[in-house]
Amino acid sequence: MSEETVSDGAQDISEVLKARQDKLEELKKHGINPFAYQFNPNTTAEEILAKNQNIKEGEEGPEEVRLAGRIMTKRGHGKASFANLQDKSGQIQIYAKLDLLGEDKYGLFEKLDLGDIIGVIGKVFRTKRGEISVKLSDLVFLTKSMHPLPEKWHGLTDKEMRYRQRYVDLIVNEDVRKVFIKRSQIVQSVRQFLAEKGFMEVETPILHPMAGGAAARPFETYHNTLDMKLFLRIAPELYLKRLVVGGFDRVYEIGRVFRNEGISFKHNPEYTMLELYQAYADYNDIMDLTENLVSSVIEKITGSTKIKFRDHEIDFKAPWRRLPLTQALKEYAGEDITGSESEIRDIAKKRGIDDADKLGIGKLINELYDRFVEPHLIQPTFIIDYPLETSPLAKKKRDNPNLVERFEVIVAGMEIANAFSELNDPMDQRERFAKQLELKKAGDEETESMDEDYLNALSYGMPPAGGLGIGIDRLVMLATDSHSIRDVIFFPHMRPIK
RNA sequence: GCGCCACUAGCUCAAUUGGCAGAGCAGGACACUCUUAAUGUCAAGGUUGAAGGUUCGAUUCCUUCGUGGCGCACCA
Numbered sequence: 001m002s003e004e005t006v007s008d009g010a011q012d013i014s015e016v017l018k019a020r021q022d023k024l025e026e027l028k029k030h031g032i033n034p035f036a037y038q039f040n041p042n043t044t045a046e047e048i049l050a051k052n053q054n055i056k057e058g059e060e061g062p063e064e065v066r067l068a069g070r071i072m073t074k075r076g077h078g079k080a081s082f083a084n085l086q087d088k089s090g091q092i093q094i095y096a097k098l099d100l101l102g103e104d105k106y107g108l109f110e111k112l113d114l115g116d117i118i119g120v121i122g123k124v125f126r127t128k129r130g131e132i133s134v135k136l137s138d139l140v141f142l143t144k145s146m147h148p149l150p151e152k153w154h155g156l157t158d159k160e161m162r163y164r165q166r167y168v169d170l171i172v173n174e175d176v177r178k179v180f181i182k183r184s185q186i187v188q189s190v191r192q193f194l195a196e197k198g199f200m201e202v203e204t205p206i207l208h209p210m211a212g213g214a215a216a217r218p219f220e221t222y223h224n225t226l227d228m229k230l231f232l233r234i235a236p237e238l239y240l241k242r243l244v245v246g247g248f249d250r251v252y253e254i255g256r257v258f259r260n261e262g263i264s265f266k267h268n269p270e271y272t273m274l275e276l277y278q279a280y281a282d283y284n285d286i287m288d289l290t291e292n293l294v295s296s297v298i299e300k301i302t303g304s305t306k307i308k309f310r311d312h313e314i315d316f317k318a319p320w321r322r323l324p325l326t327q328a329l330k331e332y333a334g335e336d337i338t339g340s341e342s343e344i345r346d347i348a349k350k351r352g353i354d355d356a357d358k359l360g361i362g363k364l365i366n367e368l369y370d371r372f373v374e375p376h377l378i379q380p381t382f383i384i385d386y387p388l389e390t391s392p393l394a395k396k397k398r399d400n401p402n403l404v405e406r407f408e409v410i411v412a413g414m415e416i417a418n419a420f421s422e423l424n425d426p427m428d429q430r431e432r433f434a435k436q437l438e439l440k441k442a443g444d445e446e447t448e449s450m451d452e453d454y455l456n457a458l459s460y461g462m463p464p465a466g467g468l469g470i471g472i473d474r475l476v477m478l479a480t481d482s483h484s485i486r487d488v489i490f491f492p493h494m495r496p497i498k
Numbered sequence: 499g500c501g502c503c504a505c506u507a508g509c510u511c512a513a514u515u516g517g518c519a520g521a522g523c524a525g526g527a528c529a530c531u532c533u534u535a536a537u538g539u540c541a542a543g544g545u546u547g548a549a550g551g552u553u554c555g556a557u558u559c560c561u562u563c564g565u566g567g568c569g570c571a572c573c574a
Contacts, residue, residue: 015543016508016525073534080531097531114524128532151509151523153535158509160566172509216573261573262499271574370573408574415574446573471574484567495565 020146023111027141032108034144039119041068046089052124052132061124065134067092068119068142070171071112073152081109082133085120090174093133094120105139114152115145115171163492176487179480182301183488186476187254189297190274197289199250199276204239206232206256212454213237213393215446216259219269232258236275237393237467238454241422244277245462252276254472265484266414269493272472279463282395282421283405286466287382290409290417291318294380294475301479309412309478312378320380320409325369328383333372337365360439362389377410392432392448394420409470416475419468426458 027034043065052061069087079098084091096109112118119140127133150156155172162169162176169176191201209228211218213235221230236253243251258270278285295316299305305317329335335347341361348356348364351372356364365387377383384407385397394404409417423429433455436447476488486492 019525073536075533075536076530077533077536078530080533082533082536084534093534095532099531127534129534131532131534133532148508148524153523154510156509158505158566160505161509163566214574257574259573262571264570264573265568267573273574418574469574474574 016148017146020113020144020148023113024144024146026111027144030104030108032141034141036140036142039068039140039142040066041087041119042066044089045069045085045087045092048092048124048134049090049132052126055124055126055132057126057128057130059126060135064121064123064137066119066121067134069117070145071114071116071118072149074112074114076110079106083109083112085118085134086171093127093131094122094136095125095127095133096136096139101136101139105136108141109136109139113145113148115147115149116141117143117145160494163486164494166490179476179482179488180490182480183476185301186297186479187272187472189300190254190293190472193293193296194252194276197250199252199278200248202240202243202248202251202253203255204236204243204253208233210449210451212448212451214257214259215390215448217261217445219258219260234259235273235469237469238451240275240277241462241465241467242454242457244279244422244465245457245460249279249463250277263493265486266474266477268473268485268489271485271489274470274472275467277422277465277467279465281466282464283384283407283419283466286419286468287320287322287384287407288318289466290382290419290468290470291316291320291380294409294417294470297475298479307478307481309481310483312412314379314411314478316380316411320382322382322384322407324385325365325383325387326385328373328377329365329368332376333368335368335372337368360389362387362391366390374410374415375413378412380409380411382407382409389435391420392436393423393429395423395425396428411478414474414477415471416478417468417470419466422462422465422467424458424462424464426455429458430455 024034044067048065048067055061067085067087069085071083072086072091073084075082081096083094083096085094096106098106101109119142120134120136121138122134122136125133125135150168150172156162156169162173194201207221207223207230209230211231211234213233214237216234218231218234221232222228223230235257236255240251240253252274254272254274256270257273260269261267263269278289295305295318298307298316306313306315326338329337335351337344337347344361344364345356348368351368353364353367359367369383373383385403386394386406388396388402388404391404391406394406397403397405405421407419408415423432433448433450437450440447473485473488476482477485480488482488
């Protein structure tokens with residue numbers, strides 16, 4: 001990148017940027033590289049604070065520390081100055097004194113802008129006001145910041161800028177950093193839990209020749225050499241189950257899936273899903289696994305199974321309520337959907353579902369459930385046993401062929417997991433796919449395709465298996481009391497600036 | 499896609515009925531060797547999201563557009 005980038009069009013560049021440009025030139029004149037190559041810190045702000053709790057006022061630590069970070073605030077007093085240095089762990093005050101640093105280095109310190117990145121060397125001490133600080137014996141300039149930081153007290157609050165320029169958000173908003181640290185810890189703790197249970201982490205294709213494994217509209221792309229249309233996966237399901245056929249009894253994948261659909265506080269076009277498959281298990285086993293997995297992860301990350309989310313206190317402690325869908329509709333909506341198809345259709349019409357005549361019976365029930373039940377489910381709840389029509393990859397319920405052995409987990413009105421006893425009968429699976437094709441012909445855009453290779457895999461025999469999908473982003477929302485999915489995704493999708 | 503709201507200095511916010519666009523922080527200059535939202539003095543900083551319209555006069559009223567937020571719809 002050209003060094004002239006900022007000074008180009010110097011006429012209209014703001015004074016603030018111009019001042020930084022001037023300081024950059026000044027550094028160069030003094031033989032200081034404003035974009036240095038290397039520095040070896042041997043500690044962090046957090047570590048210094050933790051290790052020196054017992055140091056008394058006026059006392060100095062025995063050893064020199066080396067740390068590096070960004071200048072966040074500065075308080076000059078002529079021949080002595082304070083500043084706050086921020087590294088990945090937090091902030092620590094540093095103290096620069098003319099007679100300790102010498103004229104050159106002290107002059108350099110005085111010229112620092114907020115946002116500049118420096119390395120410092122010095123002894124730890126406690127100020128008269130009681131703050132553990134580092135008294136600089138040396139200072140190394142590391143990186144010039146060419147753009148001023150947001151205001152030090154209010155920080156960056158404009159949501160658009162926080163999302164578009166997440167790097168700035170992360171610099172100035174510690175809470176945001178904490179959310180993403182927790183996100184990383186959650187994923188790590190999920191991996192650890194599954195490893196202890198004997199699950200193997202795998203990677204399956206993201207580019208799919210056909211989009212399957214969920215009901216959603218896919219993103220399309222194209223491979224030149226193969227001369228074929230490809231789809232970004234909407235779910236890894238069908239590939240993971242091929243691996244179960246192949247003999248991997250317990251597999252999981254944590255990865256991005258892509259759905260070409262709306263954006264809302266709980267929807268992003270790409271999001272992170274955990275999918276796992278356990279051979280010889282059914283959905284009851286998976287319910288046990290799910291409540292154990294989620295409650296232990298929540299407890300590990302937040303210190304308790306009880307969390308605050310919006311106005312709710314939510315307790316993840318297992319076991320969770322297991323509520324059949326028909327019963328949930330009766331309980332929360334006061335509707336009985338065990339009757340005939342026309343009776344259900346009448347209920348839907350009465351309840352204001354406009355296109356009740358166009359929808360299949362399964363979709364109708366889903367619609368009633370989405371509108372009148374899901375928003376009321378606050379504590380973790382398994383809603384179990386779904387209509388056959390809308391679950392083409394799930395096994396029929398053993399005592400009722402109109403239902404499938406499927407559950408969703410609802411917390412705070414959000415679906416965070418979806419699971420079933422996996423359909424492993426290749427003949428039944430073929431019929432289900434065929435039904436999906438009929439729906440597609442009737443105009444449904446979110447149907448499964450006839451995946452012949454998947455049917456072929458099943459024809460070799462897939463052991464009975466339970467499968468589970470968990471929306472990681474939503475789990476992170478709950479664990480961090482974040483009310484928008486955008487607050488747990490580093491770079492949420494936005495329209496480009498024109 | 500629909501509805502409501504927002505957009506003013508690098509950032510956070512003001513601006514009376516439509517009447518000279520104003521503060522704080524950041525930045526510049528000076529002073530200051532224990533401050534922590536340091537302090538004091540001085541000076542500077544604007545295409546009010548964009549384009550039109552009404553008006554003697556528009557940050558303010560109207561129209562269109564842009565971007566975002568929230569809600570609804572679709573979806574997990």
